Amino acid sequence: MVGEDDIALRFPVLIGDIGGTNARFSIVLDANSEATEPQIVQTANFETIDEAIQAAVLDRSSIQPHSAVLAVAGPVDGDKIRLTNCPWVVKPRQMFANLGLSEIVVLNDFEAQALAVVALGEEHMEKIGGGSPEPSAGRVVLGPGTGLGVAGLIYALRHWIPVPGEGGHMDIGPRTPRDFEVFPHIEKLEGRISGEQILCGRGLVNLYRAVAKADARPTPFTTPAEITAAALAKSDPVAEEALSLFVTCLGRTAGDLALVFKSRGGVFLTGGIAQKIVPALKAGNFRAAFEDKAPHRALMRSMPVYVITHPLAALLGLAAYARTPSLFGVQTAGRHWRA
Known part of the structure; x- marks a missing residue:
């Protein structure tokens, strides 16, 4: 786990807005690209977030993300992040091995909604x-x-x-x-x-x-x-x-x-x-x-x-952050992992 705030994520970046009922994923290819077509799944259909990302994103695309910015519905505290209204537990270190990621930032889902207010x-x-x-x-x-x-x-x-x-x-x-x-x-x-x-x-x-x-x-x-x-x-x-x-x-x-x-x-x-x-x-x-x-x-x-009124506002906020993290004062200490 690393603690600096001024980070530059390595592209492509997987972005995910994970709520209690639905999880929405997309990929930002580079600093000048819009996010790819979002993939939306119901959390109840997958036992873990890793399985959902594999099925909804990695199995459907030839793109292998290097980094991920995930917004989750619950407090981000420690290496095992439990969602408030969903049985998923986000384990960033496990994601490195399971999904081939090398860097992960985990935010609260309403931080992503706040970022969207600026992006929309x-x-x-x-x-x-x-x-x-x-x-x-x-x-x-x-x-x-x-x-x-x-x-x-x-x-x-x-x-x-x-x-x-x-x-x-x-x-x-x-x-x-x-x-x-x-x-x-x-x-x-x-x-x-x-x-x-x-x-x-x-x-x-x-x-x-x-x-x-x-x-x-x-x-x-x-x-x-x-x-x-x-x-x-x-x-x-x-x-x-x-x-x-x-x-x-x-x-x-x-x-x-x-x-x-x-x-x-x-x-x-x-x-x-x-x-x-x-x-x-x-x-x-x-x-x-x-x-x-x-x-x-x-x-x-x-x-x-x-x-x-935008149906995927949080993803737009995450995409804006993934492209240029330096524009936002997001505190990443304790919420940023590197393999």
């Missing part, structure tokens, strides 16, 4: 209120998916510096009288309700069941997709309320994080769920909850929020 143009974003972003001000990225990912992004010393964290596990609680009726029925994790118990796919199902229990209503839907579809179609009042409460809680959490980072550069919602519920996010309660942060309502009103 506004044509890949949909604005949800607020004023104009300040070019070099702090930013926040959060995304409900299999879990709830969070990262900050700050500009200092002429570098964009992603700030990884586990903000999806912060406590979240009731505020309104209706919240106090619904929240007792939300499934807890070791006695507490964190953001991830509400603001992710299973969290939406959790909310839907809690709303139904509060009113002794039936729950015919079992998946986030069914609940979202029924809510957007206005065909089921329990699903509608569940999605509305989901959006409100997302607004509250996004606003809290925006206060932490004073995100005058913008707050960015990423991931498949955010992309699918843009109409609900524009309905008004997201923005109202986001701005309801007395005594700082005026500050919150000025902050723009964007939904990132």
Whole structure:
């Protein structure tokens, strides 16, 4: 393991965005190339990440990557990196022997999403209120998916510096009288309700069941997709309320994080769920909850929020980093291995 921050990766570079449900891989051939056509696999179909890379990338191409930059959904700590919502364990030293790699950098998946905010143009974003972003001000990225990912992004010393964290596990609680009726029925994790118990796919199902229990209503839907579809179609009042409460809680959490980072550069919602519920996010309660942060309502009103609409944003962020690591202040100490 090596600890320097100013690295120059040897091409070709394998890039990978590994979430709890899906893993997306591509290859950056050189410093002037766009990434190759992404290969997307379901994590449940492979016992290990090494098997997934072999089947999805190496067996399909004559290109042998020398280096890899992998973004994983979980804290990067030590030589055995466990994903939070997937049984895979990333073992960089083992990858040298199994996959023929000679250098590996492992980042948090939402660091990659933060890098993508810099790499993407506004044509890949949909604005949800607020004023104009300040070019070099702090930013926040959060995304409900299999879990709830969070990262900050700050500009200092002429570098964009992603700030990884586990903000999806912060406590979240009731505020309104209706919240106090619904929240007792939300499934807890070791006695507490964190953001991830509400603001992710299973969290939406959790909310839907809690709303139904509060009113002794039936729950015919079992998946986030069914609940979202029924809510957007206005065909089921329990699903509608569940999605509305989901959006409100997302607004509250996004606003809290925006206060932490004073995100005058913008707050960015990423991931498949955010992309699918843009109409609900524009309905008004997201923005109202986001701005309801007395005594700082005026500050919150000025902050723009964007939904990132590019389906593979994290890969674009990783590709930008792989091509020119020196542009980004990514801390690689303890997360950079060479054979």
